[in-house]
């Protein structure tokens with residue numbers, strides 16, 4: 380059965396692979412699962428038909444037969460449980476890889492998103508210049524802890540897992556910020572993820588939507 384993913388018809392990430400359909404596309408590519416995409420205009424995301432799939436009127440959603448899922452992390456976990464290649468078979472190693480999935484989205488992502496949103500929407504506020512360094516220091520603290528944990532390993536655990544997929548996805552939001560560059564092993568870790576054929580396939584598919592939307 381070919382699943383269907385929803386994504387932006389006009390991607391605001393301008394083809395940088397930052398919208399959250401990207402980790403789902405990447406996971407689908409890693410497990411070799413073909414998929415269809417339903418592209419949604421922003422207004423369509425807020426209509427009842429889509430809210431029946433996503434209570435918050437967002438993307439991505441994932442439909443497969445009678446199953447309708449939302450939350451990119453949950454969709455990646457669903458794929459990882461049904462296909463080999465994203466979670467180890469060993470029970471304890473699997474639990475640790477899932478712990479990293481949660482950590483990526485609930486420990487590492489919030490300060491990074493907070494910083495990104497401040498830059499995006501608070502730039503004209505009188506207190507922005509004072510607040511931004513505080514936000515960046517919170518990101519720096521987490522990056523330092525992660526950098527020390529990863530050390531010189533290729534991946535967080537014994538092999539590449541869905542935990543790495545979600546963490547690389549989150550860290551990519553710092554591309555160009557200079558913050559990743561302060562931790563060379565994290566910069567190399569993100570580049571290692573981006574060099575995976577499945578990432579490149581997913582990235583090409585995701586940015587093709589932006590290119591087509593820009594050309595129309």
Ligand SMILES: N[C@@H](CCC(=O)N[C@@H](CSCc1ccc([N+](=O)[O-])cc1)C(=O)NCC(=O)O)C(=O)O
Nearest residue numbers: 391392393397398399436437438439449450451452
């Ligand atoms: N926790 C949910 C969050 C989903 C989410 O934030 N979806 C966003 C798009 S991806 C978030 C995103 C948007 C834009 C960029 N960008 O770089 O431009 C990056 C990421 C959305 O639908 N937003 C519309 C709305 O909330 O009304 C998940 O992980 O699936």
